[in-house]
Amino acid sequence: MSSTRDIDALIDMMARLPGLGPRSARRAVLHLIRKRDLKLTPLADLMQTVAATARECARCGNVGAAEICDICLSPKRGNGQICVVEDVADLWAMERAGVFKGRYHVLGGTLSALDQVGPEQLRIPRLVARIEEEEIGEVILALAATVDGQTTAHYIADQVEDRVRLTSLAQGVPIGGELDYLDEGTITAALNARKAL
Amino acid sequence: MSSTRDIDALIDMMARLPGLGPRSARRAVLHLIRKRDLKLTPLADLMQTVAATARECARCGNVGAAEICDICLSPKRGNGQICVVEDVADLWAMERAGVFKGRYHVLGGTLSALDQVGPEQLRIPRLVARIEEEEIGEVILALAATVDGQTTAHYIADQVEDRVRLTSLAQGVPIGGELDYLDEGTITAALNARKAL
Incomplete structure (x- = not known):
């Protein structure tokens, strides 16, 4: 009984991650359980390591392992x-x-x-x-x-x-961007900041 | 140094889960690191538990905690x-x-x-x-x-x-489904299996 509840709890926690929902959390958890030794255990271990070591850089706020x-x-x-x-x-x-x-x-x-x-x-x-x-x-x-x-x-x-x-940063047309799909604000900014060829 | 590599490895593993990609994996990992004690550690612990206990039912193939x-x-x-x-x-x-x-x-x-x-x-x-x-x-x-x-x-x-x-299972129009959005195969199946009111 206990593990069915654990699996449900795991799906629930995964579903609250940004970018996931109940459906993708269920798929991900099933996938992990199927490949337990190859995926679930290493992922859990890595999360433990990151939880133990990750910290904010005291100077710039980046995420890393050390004080700086x-x-x-x-x-x-x-x-x-x-x-x-x-x-x-x-x-x-x-x-x-x-x-x-x-x-x-x-x-x-x-x-x-x-x-x-x-x-x-x-x-x-x-x-x-x-x-x-x-x-x-x-x-x-x-x-x-x-x-x-x-x-x-x-x-x-x-x-x-x-x-x-x-x-x-400069504002303008993104590389590969088509004018047809751009909003008016971006086109206006790109026109105002136009450059001589 | 080590943890930056660990964080990258964690993002990489998360990105391989079905339904996630590099972008959502990065978002999820950053979210987890920011809420380390509230989310990352409990999630890692729960994964360890599930990895240790989850197994396939010997009779039906369902996933659970016991032999059956x-x-x-x-x-x-x-x-x-x-x-x-x-x-x-x-x-x-x-x-x-x-x-x-x-x-x-x-x-x-x-x-x-x-x-x-x-x-x-x-x-x-x-x-x-x-x-x-x-x-x-x-x-x-x-x-x-x-x-x-x-x-x-x-x-x-x-x-x-x-x-x-x-x-x-019966085939037909899904509950709440609009005909306009259904494929021809489903409409054909629903018509062939029509019921007297």
């Missing part, structure tokens, strides 16, 4: 640039592109009057302190083009614009 | 009916409907010449044996309306039709 993350520790990444992102997922997306060679600062959200998120909750004072400590020459804002994202960008600009060069 | 599953053990379910399903997921779907009061037989697949799946791989001899042992009066085939599913249904029918009453 690999990117903050690497001397190669100390080029005087900090890229400000909302979330660790955004940091990972930037790293996948592999083009940015500086360090990051993860805010952990955006300013939001509705959700009562203020500058202190977002590590903004920490960002200001880092600009002095790490001799930062450029802060690149890579925040979402939403109301909250842009409010946050303006607030950060107010705090740091007299100390460093401040830039933000 | 709850449904096979329950005297209430011994009404002389066996519902033949392809997969444990199908058994769970039948149980969610809550209308079937007999026992199950999980084939673990369908006959397939292409994939070299024969009757022995599918517990069909076991089904024939159960009909005698458990004094079964009716076998209900709840197999998919695919070529392989119907081939399997015909094969089972050949084996057991002179011993028991053999039925299969």
Whole structure:
């Protein structure tokens, strides 16, 4: 009896993960049980390890194994640039592109009057302190083009614009994007930022 | 260093689960790491427990904690009916409907010449044996309306039709289904099986 309840509890927990639902959780759990030794046990072990070791970097907010993350520790990444992102997922997306060679600062959200998120909750004072400590020459804002994202960008600009060069990611047509499928806002931004060939 | 690699490995394993991909695996893992004590550790513990206890019922192929599953053990379910399903997921779907009061037989697949799946791989001899042992009066085939599913249904029918009453799930318009969205095959089946009001 006990394990049927455990299996149900496992499906229930999996179903609450973002991107999954009851149906995909059931499929995933059945798949794991069928390949118990090959998949379920290793996955459980790996989760235990990550639960025991994962922590937030005290400097930038990235997720890693140590007090200070690999990117903050690497001397190669100390080029005087900090890229400000909302979330660790955004940091990972930037790293996948592999083009940015500086360090990051993860805010952990955006300013939001509705959700009562203020500058202190977002590590903004920490960002200001880092600009002095790490001799930062450029802060690149890579925040979402939403109301909250842009409010946050303006607030950060107010705090740091007299100390460093401040830039933000370009807006325009995505690579491979067809005009027909783009919203008017993106087309307007792309036209306004048009470049000479 | 080690944990960044562990986190990557965890994302990689999650991404291989059915229904997930790299993107949703990354989201799920970040979510789990953020709620480490509340979610990641309990999920890892539960997976360990299920990995240690889950097993296939020796009689019907259902997944449970004991040598013989709850449904096979329950005297209430011994009404002389066996519902033949392809997969444990199908058994769970039948149980969610809550209308079937007999026992199950999980084939673990369908006959397939292409994939070299024969009757022995599918517990069909076991089904024939159960009909005698458990004094079964009716076998209900709840197999998919695919070529392989119907081939399997015909094969089972050949084996057991002179011993028991053999039925299969009705085909027709799903409850809440709109004709406009149904395929021609379903409409044809529903029309052929029409009932007097």
